[in-house]
Amino acid sequence: MGARISRHRKLGLFIFTLLGVLVSAPRLAFSHAAARSQIAANVRPDKGELKFTRHAEERLRQRGVSKEQVASVVAGGEAFRYYHHGHWETGYYDADSGLFVAADRNIVITVITDVGRGYIDRLKAARP
DSSP states (O other), X not given: OHHXXXXXXXXXXXXXXXXXXXXXXXXXXXXXXXXXXXXXXXXXXXXXXXXXXXXXXHHHHHHTOOHHHHHHHHHXXXXXXXXXXXXXXXXXXXXXXXXXXXXXXXXXXXXXXXOOHHHHHHHHHOOO
C-alpha cells in the first residue's frame, strides 16, 4: 500500500508541476493592429466576395440589414475572436449601429441588430 501511495503522490506532483509550467508560461502580447491582421486572415472581404449562410440570409431579411452594411462592419468594425458552442468564431461589431456579424473566413454565419457593449464583452470573456 505504501508504494501505491508513493506512485500516486509522484503522479500528482508531476501533474501539478506540468500545470504550473503551463499556467506560468509567458503569454504573447499583441497590439490591436496585430490582432486585427490575424483576424483579417480568417475573414478577408478584400480577397473575395462575402458569402452568406441560409441562416444569415434569413436574419438579414428579418432584421432589415443589407449586405453592404454587413460588408462595412466586417471591413471596419471591431474584430475579435470568441468561443461559442464548442469552437472559436470571429465577430465584428459596430458600436454606432449596434450591428454584430459572426463570420468564418468569407462566410457570414449570422447578423444581430441592437447589440450593446455588454453582449460583446460577454462573448469575448467566454472560454472553453
